Amino acid sequence: MKSKKKIEKPKPEKQQPIKIEPPEDKIESRRVFLKKLWMGLGILAGAEFIGAVTGFLFSGKGNSKETEAKKLIEAGRVDSFKPNSVTPFRGGRFFLARLKDGGFIAVSLRCTHLGCSINWEEDKKRFICPCHASAFSIDGDVLNPPAPKALDYYPIIIENGIVKVDVGTRKQREKFNKDQLTFA
Amino acid sequence: MINQITEKKPKAFSNILLHLHPAAVSEESISFTRTFGLGGMAALLIVIQFITGILLRFYYEPFPQKAYDSILILHNNVLFGQLVRNIHHWSGVFLVLIVFLHLLRVFLTGAYQSPRQVNWIIGLILFALVIFSNFTGYLLPWDQLAYWAVTVSTSILQYIPLVGNSLREFVILGTEVNAETLIVFYTFHTAVLPILILLLMAYHFWRVRKSCGVIIPRSELPKTMVPTYPNLVYKEGVVALTLIALILVFAVFFNAPLLERANPSFSLNPTKAPWYFAGIQELLMHFHPFFAGFLIPLTLIILIAFIPFLKYEQSPTGIWFVSDKGKKSAKLSVVFAVAITIFLVLLNEYLINFEMLLSWLSPVISNGIIPLLIVLGIIWIYSKYITKKFKLSFSELVQSIFVLIITSFVVLTLINIFFRGTNMQLTFPWNL
Ligand code: HEM
């Protein structure tokens, strides 16, 4: 570069005494500086672009989740559910189970193995998954693997004798225990 | 020789092909059994996917309430609608098969070694993109098959420790496959992935040129060069036309599947992952999900990516199977892999169930570490045995183990597709 520059320089004739050229190494360092500046700006622009795209892609998705957050489904009057019975709410993606002791639990119909939808077998009083034959008891506990843990469940609120299920918040658990039940 | 090259003037069509090829190629490199034309077939199938895919886009609507109906309209009201969908479906199937065979060809001729190691990696990424294309496409018809296959296969992600659940929610944008999943899969399927595939494919081709064409046996030097047109171009034409004919026959006689509209409340029995994930699904029947769905596949992918970077005692010969004893040991690996895989599957299915047998242990140990150690032990003893028996060099040993593992994977895939029926029990194909 340096030698080329020298050759291309126009022959200075009269101006020579007036124009003061900065020394070569100064030009060189300015060049390096400008190059770095451009590079920095380029990286900044790139980062801004990526940031903007990421923001664009992810901001919309979060919002729709929030609106889902608290979604109560009215299941019905407490006394319309017999003890030791299961009522499907396929639209709400859960089964409302009332245990022998009168406690309510809303188990998700999503199998904990790989996410298929379970069915209730009335004669055997158990949930069975059609995909890989996992079985669950009425409270959602595993009776038969491959499912690794009990069915998820949704919180229940009982107000004025009406059972309401909060399908916005699904709770995970390893095993069934009494605290997960709701009583009238 | 220069006279020979300029002798025949190519027409417009072949001109395009000639941009990809050098003006002259070595005679050895264009013999059919060198590459079996597999790379070219893969490229052609991708072109077919682009053409038919764009046609499908004119009718397809990526919304849960509309997607299924748009496929029905395509079938019932659109001239050749079903045919176009069938072609897209079957080329997708063929593409995975052909790319897999191309990978085998590249491996078994030693073309993965330097200077072609970059293309091996690019190829692997292309393979992954092709699988993702297939997988994202699978959801689009929004029927029961699509919905549950995608549900089951993405659920495997949840067994990855710590990040599994969030990763799954990230991939399907929610806790269940939903409207957002569909539109994101659609965008990936018809824009993001096709663009990536095009770019990488161009780079892949350029790297082939840069390594001075495909690998040919060293002993064959010096090469005899022949003009690309017509020698190579005509051969490519024959392969292309045969492949197109084959796909058309498939598309005319076998319809792409379409079950009832997707229904999140009722699962199919059995619910199977798409066929190219069937090997992993079969592993899931025998190993703890963390091992079957995550550790084993990931380790294998990393090992395969590292194959070119191992230290080999000599540069590749370019001969199929490295040598005669390489060929013999590879054959033995195939036979052994088929036998041992079937044996182990049956044993685990009917006699030894570690999870039940060792129920006092955590399933991660009883159904993960223990069976994995057994399998690794078998591979180790086998590799000791063949090294001794055939006096294998290192590259021949790597080849035998690779053949062993790949064959087992193929056998697992076939078992899962053809021998698993209701409740994923083993049955015969005619009972499915
Ligand atoms: C590597 C390339 C591609 C592969 C492997 C692939 C694979 C698939 C598969 C397996 C399906 C499901 C078809 C079925 O129901 O059986 C599908 C559907 C679809 N693909 Fe592709 N595809 C590819 C490229 C493209 C491109 C480039 C476009 C458009 C720009 C496209 C547009 C579509 C559309 C609109 C559908 C929905 C219609 C249907 O389900 O039949 N595809 N694709």
Ligand code: HEM
């Ligand atoms: C979309 C998928 C792919 C396409 C379209 C493609 C296309 C091609 C083509 C046209 C060639 C020229 C020679 C031949 O036809 O065999 C080639 C060579 C090659 N491919 Fe691929 N390929 C794909 C995937 C892969 C994969 C999965 C791998 C391996 C992991 C791979 C590794 C290579 C290597 C190493 C070469 C150089 C071979 C040699 O020099 O002998 N490619 N590819």
Ligand code: FES
């Ligand atoms: S998804 Fe329910 S048993 Fe596999």
